[in-house]
Amino acid sequence: MSIMQNMKNKFSSLFDVFGENEPKRIGIYGPPNSGKSTLANRICKDWTGETLGAEGPMPHETRRAKKRENVTIEHNNSKVTIDIVDTPGVATEVDDKEFVTEGMDEDVAKRRAREATEGIAEAMQWLREDIDGVIYMMDSTQDPFKQVNTMLLGIIESHNMPAVVLANKIDLEDADAKNIADAFPQHTTVPVSAKKGDNMDDIYKQIANKFGD
Amino acid sequence: MSEKITQEDGIRIDLMRDSKISGMGKTEKIRYIIDHVRDGYILILESGLDPSEHSLLIEKTMAEIDQDTFTGVEVESYPDGSKDTDKGLLGRVFNRNQSNTPKKNLTVIGPADRMKTLHKDETHISALLNTS
Numbered sequence: 001m002s003i004m005q006n007m008k009n010k011f012s013s014l015f016d017v018f019g020e021n022e023p024k025r026i027g028i029y030g031p032p033n034s035g036k037s038t039l040a041n042r043i044c045k046d047w048t049g050e051t052l053g054a055e056g057p058m059p060h061e062t063r064r065a066k067k068r069e070n071v072t073i074e075h076n077n078s079k080v081t082i083d084i085v086d087t088p089g090v091a092t093e094v095d096d097k098e099f100v101t102e103g104m105d106e107d108v109a110k111r112r113a114r115e116a117t118e119g120i121a122e123a124m125q126w127l128r129e130d131i132d133g134v135i136y137m138m139d140s141t142q143d144p145f146k147q148v149n150t151m152l153l154g155i156i157e158s159h160n161m162p163a164v165v166l167a168n169k170i171d172l173e174d175a176d177a178k179n180i181a182d183a184f185p186q187h188t189t190v191p192v193s194a195k196k197g198d199n200m201d202d203i204y205k206q207i208a209n210k211f212g213d
Numbered sequence: 214m215s216e217k218i219t220q221e222d223g224i225r226i227d228l229m230r231d232s233k234i235s236g237m238g239k240t241e242k243i244r245y246i247i248d249h250v251r252d253g254y255i256l257i258l259e260s261g262l263d264p265s266e267h268s269l270l271i272e273k274t275m276a277e278i279d280q281d282t283f284t285g286v287e288v289e290s291y292p293d294g295s296k297d298t299d300k301g302l303l304g305r306v307f308n309r310n311q312s313n314t315p316k317k318n319l320t321v322i323g324p325a326d327r328m329k330t331l332h333k334d335e336t337h338i339s340a341l342l343n344t345s
Binding site: 090091092093094095096110113114117118120121124125127128143145147150151154155157158 | 330
């Protein structure tokens with residue numbers, strides 16, 4: 001968290017007096033294809049009636065961070081207003097051959113790879129400078145000990161940011177949300193299916209608890 | 214600059230004592246790592262990277278990617294075996310010691326097109342190196 005962000009947090013109660021407290025920026029982070037845009041769209045649709053952006057099965061569909069401001073989420077008697085930031089999936093490598101294998105033209109694949117690298121760098125800059133809290137998504141059919149998960153959650157913890165961990169894709173046959181909960185016991189893990197909308201109420205409860213005042 | 218290692222040359226693995234890179238600043242350390250990995254080296258760091266260095270590594274790697282010559286890095290370190298939830302991930306991955314200084318775990322970093330991780334758990338990292 002930047003020095004400015006720390007200062008802003010420290011004085012947030014003072015701004016409250018004047019009604020100027022800004023909504024917290026909550027970033028949706030995770031590896032490519034973990035379901036971040038699907039979740040962002042579902043949250044935005046549930047609370048604003050509109051989706052945020054395109055989603056798709058090919059990795060790196062989101063190559064620019066997208067923000068929806070002033071999303072007010074209510075759970076029981078709690079209410080929190082946040083800005084949702086859907087970020088590009090973070091990886092340590094981007095290979096255009098992956099897109100060619102999926103049937104993409106070589107030139108288009110090269111351009112997509114370049115945009116993906118720019119998007120990942122942008123996601124890391126958001127995390128360093130502009131994000132107040134994180135919804136971290138993992139695919140529960142995948143190994144939770146992927147290095148990108150341990151690296152990103154380590155970075156998030158080092159910034160003392162509140163975080164909610166989601167074990168997504170529980171609608172799939174080989175999903176194992178317990179694997180994720182066991183790998184990261186210091187976080188509350190919510191098993192979800194962003195695609196089917198399973199357990200969304202649990203997510204809203206966690207958002208209200210973690211990111212509310 | 215490091216000497217470029219081609220796939221015809223074979224695989225070069227450098228084991229780095231902490232003393233080799235601990236005196237470097239973060240930017241210098243990440244530059245050193247990326248320059249070597251870009252040139253085909255596989256580096257084994259006795260003591261790994263802290264969270265801010267991981268963040269810098271991802272950003273700088275993305276800036277260096279060129280689809281014709283360098284597609285990124287493969288990096289792996291042990292998660293700490295402790296199940297002590299009070300330590301947090303930072304404590305578990307970086308295994309903080311009693312003085313609360315991060316004690317970072319051994320880390321392997323190599324070019325993504327030559328090294329693929331096959332398996333990782335709390336006691337074992339297995340990687341396949343591509344020599345073809």
